[in-house]
Amino acid sequence: MRLLNWKGPSLAVFLGSLSALRNVHAIGQATCVSFNSSPSVFSVVSGGRSAPLFISENEWSGVQRAAADFASDIEKVSGISPTVSNVTSSVKSSATPIIIGTLGQSSLIEAVVNHTKLDVSSVSGIWEAFMIKEVANPLPGVPKAMVIIGADKRGTIYALYDLSEQFGVSPWYWWADVPTTPNSEISISSSGCSHGTPTVKYRGFFFNDEQPALQNWAMEKFTNGTGAALTGSPFNHFFYTKVFELILRLKGNYLWPAQWSSAFGVDDTQNQPLADWYGIVMGTSHEEPMMRSIPVEWGLFGVGPWNYSTNSQNIYDFWVNGTIRAKPYENIFTVGMRGDGDLPLSETTNIAVLEKVISDQRQILMDVFNETDVTNIPQMWALYKEVLGYYDDGMRVPDDITLLWSDDNWGNMYDYVGDPRDYKWITSTQMAKTFDQLSQAIDREATRIWIVNVGDLKPYELNTEFFLTYAWNSSLWSFDNLDTFVSKWAQREFDLPLDTANEVASIMTNLTRWNNRRKPELLNGTTFSLTDYREAENVVSDWEALLNASTKIYCSLPSEFQSAFFETVQHPILASSTLGKMWIAQGMNNLRISQARLSANDLADQVEQLFERDYEIETEYHQLLGGKWDHMMDQTHVQYFYWQQPMADTMPPISRMRTQKQALPGAMRIAPEGTAAAWPGDNPNQCAAGDSCPPTDNHSRLFCSFELALYRYCEGSVSPSNPEVRVEATVDWSQVTGVQMAQINFNATVTGQPSESTPAYFVANHTVAPSGFKGFVEGDGGVSIEAAHASRNTSVAGITWTELPDYGKTHSGITPWPRTGNDFNNFTAGSGPSIEYDFLNFNTINDGGNVSATLLVSPSLNSMGPDRPIKIAVQIDDQTPQTVAFIPPSAPGTLPPQWDGNDGFVANAIVSVVTNWSAPPGAHTFKIWMVEPAVVVQKIVIDTGGVRPSYLGPPESISL
Numbered sequence: 001m002r003l004l005n006w007k008g009p010s011l012a013v014f015l016g017s018l019s020a021l022r023n024v025h026a027i028g029q030a031t032c033v034s035f036n037s038s039p040s041v042f043s044v045v046s047g048g049r050s051a052p053l054f055i056s057e058n059e060w061s062g063v064q065r066a067a068a069d070f071a072s073d074i075e076k077v078s079g080i081s082p083t084v085s086n087v088t089s090s091v092k093s094s095a096t097p098i099i100i101g102t103l104g105q106s107s108l109i110e111a112v113v114n115h116t117k118l119d120v121s122s123v124s125g126i127w128e129a130f131m132i133k134e135v136a137n138p139l140p141g142v143p144k145a146m147v148i149i150g151a152d153k154r155g156t157i158y159a160l161y162d163l164s165e166q167f168g169v170s171p172w173y174w175w176a177d178v179p180t181t182p183n184s185e186i187s188i189s190s191s192g193c194s195h196g197t198p199t200v201k202y203r204g205f206f207f208n209d210e211q212p213a214l215q216n217w218a219m220e221k222f223t224n225g226t227g228a229a230l231t232g233s234p235f236n237h238f239f240y241t242k243v244f245e246l247i248l249r250l251k252g253n254y255l256w257p258a259q260w261s262s263a264f265g266v267d268d269t270q271n272q273p274l275a276d277w278y279g280i281v282m283g284t285s286h287e288e289p290m291m292r293s294i295p296v297e298w299g300l301f302g303v304g305p306w307n308y309s310t311n312s313q314n315i316y317d318f319w320v321n322g323t324i325r326a327k328p329y330e331n332i333f334t335v336g337m338r339g340d341g342d343l344p345l346s347e348t349t350n351i352a353v354l355e356k357v358i359s360d361q362r363q364i365l366m367d368v369f370n371e372t373d374v375t376n377i378p379q380m381w382a383l384y385k386e387v388l389g390y391y392d393d394g395m396r397v398p399d400d401i402t403l404l405w406s407d408d409n410w411g412n413m414y415d416y417v418g419d420p421r422d423y424k425w426i427t428s429t430q431m432a433k434t435f436d437q438l439s440q441a442i443d444r445e446a447t448r449i450w451i452v453n454v455g456d457l458k459p460y461e462l463n464t465e466f467f468l469t470y471a472w473n474s475s476l477w478s479f480d481n482l483d484t485f486v487s488k489w490a491q492r493e494f495d496l497p498l499d500t501a502n503e504v505a506s507i508m509t510n511l512t513r514w515n516n517r518r519k520p521e522l523l524n525g526t527t528f529s530l531t532d533y534r535e536a537e538n539v540v541s542d543w544e545a546l547l548n549a550s551t552k553i554y555c556s557l558p559s560e561f562q563s564a565f566f567e568t569v570q571h572p573i574l575a576s577s578t579l580g581k582m583w584i585a586q587g588m589n590n591l592r593i594s595q596a597r598l599s600a601n602d603l604a605d606q607v608e609q610l611f612e613r614d615y616e617i618e619t620e621y622h623q624l625l626g627g628k629w630d631h632m633m634d635q636t637h638v639q640y641f642y643w644q645q646p647m648a649d650t651m652p653p654i655s656r657m658r659t660q661k662q663a664l665p666g667a668m669r670i671a672p673e674g675t676a677a678a679w680p681g682d683n684p685n686q687c688a689a690g691d692s693c694p695p696t697d698n699h700s701r702l703f704c705s706f707e708l709a710l711y712r713y714c715e716g717s718v719s720p721s722n723p724e725v726r727v728e729a730t731v732d733w734s735q736v737t738g739v740q741m742a743q744i745n746f747n748a749t750v751t752g753q754p755s756e757s758t759p760a761y762f763v764a765n766h767t768v769a770p771s772g773f774k775g776f777v778e779g780d781g782g783v784s785i786e787a788a789h790a791s792r793n794t795s796v797a798g799i800t801w802t803e804l805p806d807y808g809k810t811h812s813g814i815t816p817w818p819r820t821g822n823d824f825n826n827f828t829a830g831s832g833p834s835i836e837y838d839f840l841n842f843n844t845i846n847d848g849g850n851v852s853a854t855l856l857v858s859p860s861l862n863s864m865g866p867d868r869p870i871k872i873a874v875q876i877d878d879q880t881p882q883t884v885a886f887i888p889p890s891a892p893g894t895l896p897p898q899w900d901g902n903d904g905f906v907a908n909a910i911v912s913v914v915t916n917w918s919a920p921p922g923a924h925t926f927k928i929w930m931v932e933p934a935v936v937v938q939k940i941v942i943d944t945g946g947v948r949p950s951y952l953g954p955p956e957s958i959s960l
């Protein structure tokens with residue numbers, strides 16, 4: 001909380017309680033810090049003096065380094081720089097020190113434990129655990145100290161960074177320019193903080209497809225214009241040390257380096273030793289065995305083809321060298337092999353060759369490490385593409401090798417495909433989806449290695465932190481408190497009061513929801529319906545409202561917080577809303593051109609302006625803070641032609657109407673909602689059967705049931721400067737019984753021309769629900785229901801259909817929970833947990849007594865294997881339930897064809913599960929049964945004959 005923000009009756013009143021009001025902002029960890037001083041707490045800084053930091057000369061040098069960061073963090077917060085000294089057990093100290101050290105490494109900690117018999121069983125031998133607590137008489141001559149003990153090197157480092165974050169130094173202070181809120185008093189409670197072993201043993205990220213943005217930026221900031229001698233790569237140790245520090249502050253421990261024209265071990269010989277010095281475990285991607293960059297290093301040093309069937313000795317020697325080079329450091333060795341350029345091994349390569357590859361690689365490890373037990377050396381085998389196929393075909397490797405299952409590149413575990421389109425521009429992953437999929441990994445105890453592709457890192461700060469925070473301690477997070485992750489993040493990064501932080505959380509939820517319902521790279525002018533449900537118009541106004549909400553907070557922030565907010569909140573919203581609005585304006589321009597409407601020209605102007613605006617926003621980002629992030633938004637993103645990024649941003653095609661000459665049908669045309677047609681005159685959309693049908697045939701539908709029958713007379717005018725007028729009509733339902741039709745004549749008076757008259761016909765159907773009916777009521781030819789809005793919900797075996805807030809395209813999702821409640825077992829249709837929706841219909845498809853029901857389900861892979869495809873059962877009334885396995889089977893290592901493509905499951909971010917039912921007009925119940933776990937239902941659309949195409953489905957129906 002900042003003094004500047006306070007609006008109170010008297011400053012003095014607030015000053016009196018200044019310290020007490022300040023909150024500690026930290027995410028996913030217990031807090032033990034406060035910003036006041038009292039005898040009951042340990043003072044880190046008080047009255048202009050800081051406690052000295054004691055460390056041991058024989059401490060890990062990586063901990064020495066982190067302790068220097070810790071000291072400078074204290075100075076950032078308080079303005080007081082603590083002394084750091086190497087100390088032995090015979091120190092005398094008048095001040096109360098902070099004693100820092102690693103169990104089993106630091107003789108200082110050993111002395112404290114010897115002297116005090118301190119109980120260290122909570123950390124001893126526990127991977128990466130730490131304890132922080134006040135200890136009386138820790139050493140002879142020292143009356144008390146705050147003692148920080150790590151179980152191992154990283155345990156101590158995490159303890160220090162854990163405190164730094166609580167003091168007010170964001171892990172992103174450099175990477176997202178988060179200011180440190182000053183505090184002149186800093187204290188730690190006597191009982192301190194502690195943490196056991198993390199949920200996931202190895203937690204980290206990798207850069208991928210880092211060209212153009214990250215690479216161009218790093219070239220400018222970390223080199224003198226030329227990259228590494230052999231590869232041209234800019235990713236030297238100046239760059240990597242910034243990354244290592246960030247990973248440790250986020251309590252990660254693992255990294256795969258950039259590999260695009262880069263070779264970590266070659267580009268800068270300090271890269272590998274510095275990673276180890278900081279405490280980072282290095283690995284390499286699925287296609288880079290034995291700690292060497294492939295194909296870059298093979299291209300530089302390899303002899304002969306990259307083919308183990310024909311060139312095994314040269315490849316073996318190459319791997320020996322990579323292993324020798326990495327031997328002094330902490331690594332996880334990738335084993336296995338892929339073809340050159342990340343392609344499958346040659347067709348003739350079979351499982352036997354791959355098994356030989358892995359057994360040779362393990363021999364190399366034993367030889368180089370002079371190790372008889374190879375299981376002591378961490379190894380990883382990535383099950384990816386064709387290798388996953390080998391696994392499915394029965395290939396196995398020794399148990400000590402960690403199997404790395406990958407997602408499909410779209411957040412669905414466990415496979416990968418680059419199609420239908422790459423996306424590297426802006427944040428578009430919903431936290432609820434990430435949580436849903438990662439919690440499945442936890443349920444299955446897949447917790448040895450987690451690694452996430454962060455692209456260029458910069459636009460994905462929040463997503464990256466969530467991934468590592470969840471991996472650090474998954475027990476703290478559930479669907480119910482995910483929103484608090486973002487509000488805590490907003491409080492920490494922008495020093496916001498809780499209510500504003502909650503607003504930021506809901507802004508970020510909408511940003512990622514809207515970018516995820518279709519990735520910006522896959523948008524075009526007709527993604528959202530231009531004619532029905534006002535879908536495109538609503539998307540535009542939603543974006544505008546979101547941008548206004550974000551801008552309001554941005555402008556109210558003190559200037560020193562604005563860069564951080566711009567980078568992580570305001571820019572993604574500005575950029576996404578501009579692109580989203582541009583595509584809709586382009587679609588509307590194209591539609592209006594086909595209708596010969598002059599307003600097409602205004603829309604063409606809008607497209608041009610928004611296309612230019614897109615570049616201005618990019619430039620604004622690049623010019624922040626004197627150009628600190630220059631090039632970081634270089635990623636092209638406007639108008640894709642296939643899956644790969646476009647080589648330049650190009651404005652999508654627009655057209656213009658000739659304004660000097662009147663259109664053939666006359667001065668005025670009518671374009672009703674619900675149709676792409678216009679009257680009078682020709683138009684390809686006037687009638688499905690051809691152009692000889694009567695005018696205004698098609699469009700009467702939109703206004704059928706609830707909207708319009710009798711109209712109020714109105715008049716208006718159109719002109720080239722005011723080319724269109726929207727006429728809205730309402731119904732006085734007291735005047736309508738049953739089905740009635742109204743004719744509206746649009747009469748135009750045109751100077752110097754004969755007058756025109758165009759009729760439009762509207763049908764109103766005054767329907768009445770039976771008294772006492774509760775549930776959703778058909779309107780406009782269908783019933784649309786958000787899955788969370790159920791009439792009844794029945795648990796079985798402790799499993800209940802449960803809402804996943806903020807999940808999916810429109811409102812939320814529901815899933816059987818707890819996921820493993822039935823011991824991973826399934827149910828037969830009609831026996832499991834169920835959820836019901838009462839609805840009332842007045843129509844059926846072609847009056848035939850039938851309806852169709854579409855469940856809009858989240859894409860999810862058959863992650864329980866081909867024998868257990870995910871399934872769901874649905875039922876109307878007491879008809880026989882229908883069971884649907886909605887993810888089609890596919891060959892091992894491949895995805896079903898429906899997964900892919902611009903209209904496929906992942907592009908649409910939805911799978912439509914359609915069933916047909918008898919449902920004569922009247923009240924009915926729609927029921928969903930659990931069959932398999934891990935199914936997420938978002939929405940239900942029952943078509944009674946009038947549902948029209950749209951991207952999000954019809955808006956939710958009225959419910960009584």
Ligand SMILES: *[C@@H]1O[C@H](CO)[C@@H](O)[C@H](O)[C@H]1NC(C)=O
Binds near residue numbers: 056085
């Ligand atoms: C403590 O000793 C280590 C090892 O000799 C040395 O690298 C480090 O600079 C020393 N730290 C201080 C604060 O003197």
Ligand SMILES: *[C@@H]1O[C@H](CO)[C@@H](O)[C@H](O)[C@H]1NC(C)=O
Binds near residue numbers: 089107110114
């Ligand atoms: C701690 O105690 C053990 C066992 O008495 C002893 O071997 C060791 O030297 C002591 N270490 C220190 C630093 O005093």
Ligand SMILES: *[C@@H]1O[C@H](CO)[C@@H](O)[C@H](O)[C@H]1NC(C)=O
Binds near residue numbers: 222223224236238
């Ligand atoms: C760039 O040049 C400066 C001045 O000569 C030098 O200090 C710095 O190390 C160079 N940076 C790199 C990455 O070579």
Ligand SMILES: *[C@@H]1O[C@H](CO)[C@@H](O)[C@H](O)[C@H]1NC(C)=O
Binds near residue numbers: 302319321
């Ligand atoms: C391995 O390293 C040695 C010594 O640096 C070098 O002479 C040899 O050419 C390297 N071999 C391969 C296959 O990289």
